[in-house]
Amino acid sequence: MKHNIGIDVGGTKIEGIILFNDVIVYKKRIKTQANLGYNKVLSNISKMYFMLIEYIEASDHTLGIGTPGSLMKDTGALKNCNVSVMNNKKIKMDIESTLNREVVIENDANCFVLAEAIHSEQWKTTTIFGAVLGTGCGAGIVVNGKLIEGRNQLSGEWGHMSIHQNGLKCYCGRNGCAERYISGRGVEDIYESMTGKRISMEMIIEGYRQGKEYEKQVVEDFLDDVSFSLANIISIIDPHLIIVGGGLSSIDIVLQQLPERVSLMINRPQNMFNIQTALLGDSAGSIGAAIRGATTEIEE
Ligand SMILES: [Zn+2]
Incomplete structure (x- = not known):
């Protein structure tokens, strides 16, 4: 059984969550600091990820990341994101090179509905x-x-x-x-x-x-x-x-x-x-991101 990590990137906060067997075992929040620019947001996502894997001592896990906006299939760039510094950025590529692993990126509202729907x-x-x-x-x-x-x-x-x-x-x-x-x-x-x-x-x-x-x-x-x-x-x-x-x-x-x-x-x-x-309050986004990551099954 793997841990399922979900990270929800919002306008003001980044929430990370670890699910094990569908139960939340750890949750952490930090500021997004979008006002300090795109690179700061990336480094905060990375900071969150490493805090989470430290908690599970880097044991087997899946990873899903939720963000506002949509990833364009042709260019890989993010569109319609209300965290405007992330718009037109190739966030999947950038996060993957920062974390040195593949990630599943999903729209945050899709993560929300997924987490809520299963109830x-x-x-x-x-x-x-x-x-x-x-x-x-x-x-x-x-x-x-x-x-x-x-x-x-x-x-x-x-x-x-x-x-x-x-x-x-x-x-x-x-x-x-x-x-x-x-x-x-x-x-x-x-x-x-x-x-x-x-x-x-x-x-x-x-x-x-x-x-x-x-x-x-x-x-x-x-x-x-x-x-x-x-x-x-x-x-x-x-x-x-x-x-x-x-x-x-x-x-x-x-x-x-x-x-x-x-x-x-x-x-x-x-x-x-x-x-x-x-039902899930404001953690639905990170829970849904974890579920999305788990169902897509990318190995770390
Ligand atoms: Zn519009």
């Missing part, structure tokens, strides 16, 4: 859509126990699904991407553009609860945009289960209000859909 009893025979609503936003699709990757590794990249054709400019170069509207950073940007003040998503939600004018408007639009985005997904893949995770999913009004709002936006509201919150 659903029927995950091997159903369609599951997993959405992460956090600082940014992402999603992944598991069908009959398999992650759907797509021709260009873009499956589930709903953060860059345009929901307002002439909407806000996104860092990916297009307009109106969902990420600009249904992520924490996106909502804070919209609030700032309306009021000239920047406050946190938590404060915006607090203002909404107190009935403040701008906060109410911004949060109502946010809930509608999330619902609209989910309704589009339901129209296309009609998933048996929708799992919503990420920091914003723990705000009570989000899960309380989504079902009714979504049902008003799908073509046949009598259709059934099932929206649940994530």
Whole structure:
């Protein structure tokens, strides 16, 4: 039996996890330090990896690494990554030469849905859509126990699904991407553009609860945009289960209000859909990365 190592590279933190027989035996977090540049991120990934293998005394292990964005098959470069210093970098090659071994790289939202999906009893025979609503936003699709990757590794990249054709400019170069509207950073940007003040998503939600004018408007639009985005997904893949995770999913009004709002936006509201919150908290990304690494079976 091997240890399964998963490393989740996020905008602010890198989380490493070791699974043994599907049980977490060790977990560690360090800062990503993306503000110090790409090479610093690489050296922090390497630092994390060596801390983890030190813990298991370099015994047999698999390794999966989760990161925002998608690896382009033709060029090997990372695209649509909200940790912008990693964009257009050949991260698989670079990490492999840093760690001196092969690695499995997977989109972080795909890791999230994989980790969450296996807790659903029927995950091997159903369609599951997993959405992460956090600082940014992402999603992944598991069908009959398999992650759907797509021709260009873009499956589930709903953060860059345009929901307002002439909407806000996104860092990916297009307009109106969902990420600009249904992520924490996106909502804070919209609030700032309306009021000239920047406050946190938590404060915006607090203002909404107190009935403040701008906060109410911004949060109502946010809930509608999330619902609209989910309704589009339901129209296309009609998933048996929708799992919503990420920091914003723990705000009570989000899960309380989504079902009714979504049902008003799908073509046949009598259709059934099932929206649940994530079970694993913010370690789903690193757990999923470990599972992804384990199922791809690259020997160290
Ligand atoms: Zn975009």
